[in-house]
Amino acid sequence: MAFRALVTRKDESGKVASAIEEVDEAQLPEGDVLVGVEWAGFNYKDGLVLTGQGGLVRDYPHIGGVDFAGRVIESRDGRYHPGQGVILTGWRVGEIHWGGFATRARVKADWLVPLPRTLTARDAMVLGTAGLTAMLAVNRLKAEGVKPGDGPILVTGAGGGVGSIATLLLAQLGYKAHAMTGRPELAETLTRLGAAEIVGREVLAATGKKLLTPRWAGAIDSVGGPPLGELLKQVRPGGIVTAIGLAAGDGWDASVVPFILRGITLAGIDSVMQPSAARVGAWERLTSLFSPKVYDEMIEDAQLEDLPRLAGEILAGRIRGRVVVKTSS
Numbered sequence: 001m002a003f004r005a006l007v008t009r010k011d012e013s014g015k016v017a018s019a020i021e022e023v024d025e026a027q028l029p030e031g032d033v034l035v036g037v038e039w040a041g042f043n044y045k046d047g048l049v050l051t052g053q054g055g056l057v058r059d060y061p062h063i064g065g066v067d068f069a070g071r072v073i074e075s076r077d078g079r080y081h082p083g084q085g086v087i088l089t090g091w092r093v094g095e096i097h098w099g100g101f102a103t104r105a106r107v108k109a110d111w112l113v114p115l116p117r118t119l120t121a122r123d124a125m126v127l128g129t130a131g132l133t134a135m136l137a138v139n140r141l142k143a144e145g146v147k148p149g150d151g152p153i154l155v156t157g158a159g160g161g162v163g164s165i166a167t168l169l170l171a172q173l174g175y176k177a178h179a180m181t182g183r184p185e186l187a188e189t190l191t192r193l194g195a196a197e198i199v200g201r202e203v204l205a206a207t208g209k210k211l212l213t214p215r216w217a218g219a220i221d222s223v224g225g226p227p228l229g230e231l232l233k234q235v236r237p238g239g240i241v242t243a244i245g246l247a248a249g250d251g252w253d254a255s256v257v258p259f260i261l262r263g264i265t266l267a268g269i270d271s272v273m274q275p276s277a278a279r280v281g282a283w284e285r286l287t288s289l290f291s292p293k294v295y296d297e298m299i300e301d302a303q304l305e306d307l308p309r310l311a312g313e314i315l316a317g318r319i320r321g322r323v324v325v326k327t328s329s
């Protein structure tokens with residue numbers, strides 16, 4: 001049987017391009033569970049895959065889509081049965097394994113998480129990898145002992161997927177989120193999500209100093225690069241910075257000074273290879289904290305054919321919040 005997919009191909013000159021194709025189900029990769037994909041998420045990494053950047057894809061033709069939700073069609077694993085709602089994020093699906101930009105995906109049962117009963121497949125993709133990662137970062141701040149009364153938490157890239165959901169989750173838990181955005185026009189929306197203060201990117205502009213006045217008890221950082229270096233200089237003694245992404249680059253001029261004089265911690269967050277039990281726990285918590293209604297104005301609905309255009313938009317930092325992709329036409 002054939003299914004519909006956004007297929008990414010690389011030509012002899014090395015140019016990567018994607019188009020809608022009918023693909024035979026027999027071409028799907030190995031796996032225990034065949035899923036009828038209803039909705040896919042759209043992430044920074046999907047932008048890299050669709051434009052052939054970052055060396056994420058090994059073999060072409062490829063089907064991208066690092067997260068998806070849908071219903072089980074066939075299963076060789078006792079944990080999943082036909083008709084059951086499921087979510088997949090990470091495990092390098094959409095990078096080295098065919099992903100969710102299609103109406104069918106075949107994956108390992110171990111990679112799936114049951115769709116929580118209170119979420120629709122679309123809600124699950126509003127959250128997607130971004131929501132799971134934001135939840136893991138918030139959990140890490142809490143696990144390291146950062147409490148709402150300790151001071152404000154800086155969220156960078158607050159207009160993007162991870163940042164906007166992190167802002168909402170922190171506010172729900174009583175933290176004062178300072179939302180950093182390069183887009184002042186998002187101030188009102190971010191305030192409605194729960195941001196206590198909106199700050200511009202200039203708060204992390206290069207200073208050339210080793211330390212700055214301590215300001216934040218912690219941070220959820222999805223931009224990395226030189227702004228992360230400046231952020232570390234402004235974290236209060238004992239504070240925690242969770243490093244998630246690299247929208248502003250993967251390196252900075254590092255110094256041990258904030259670590260040894262203020263005892264701060266830089267904690268990496270990896271949602272991709274997160275063990276199954278931790279994912280199920282994080283999804284349960286997300287389900288209780290996240291309100292799709294409150295987040296509504298940060299959601300853009302798209303179809304598979306919109307994604308080549310949206311890839312450029314997300315890499316340029318122009319997407320607000322989350323894009324959800326309906327896979328059927």
Ligand SMILES: NC(=O)c1ccc[n+]([C@@H]2O[C@H](COP(=O)([O-])OP(=O)(O)OC[C@H]3O[C@@H](n4cnc5c(N)ncnc54)[C@H](OP(=O)(O)O)[C@@H]3O)[C@@H](O)[C@H]2O)c1
Pocket residue numbers: 042043044045129130133156157158159160161162163180181182183201222223227243244245246247248269270271272314315316317318319321
């Ligand atoms: N570790 C993990 O498991 C994991 C999981 C998910 C995502 N990530 C990574 O996290 C990052 C964010 O992902 P996402 O899906 O949230 O992407 P996104 O929706 O594109 O959000 C990124 C945001 O970063 C800000 N930004 C972009 N370029 C910037 C620059 N040069 N300087 C400062 N800020 C900049 C923009 O927000 P404003 O316009 O509001 O400033 C942008 O909306 C990506 O690098 C992604 O690969 C990692």
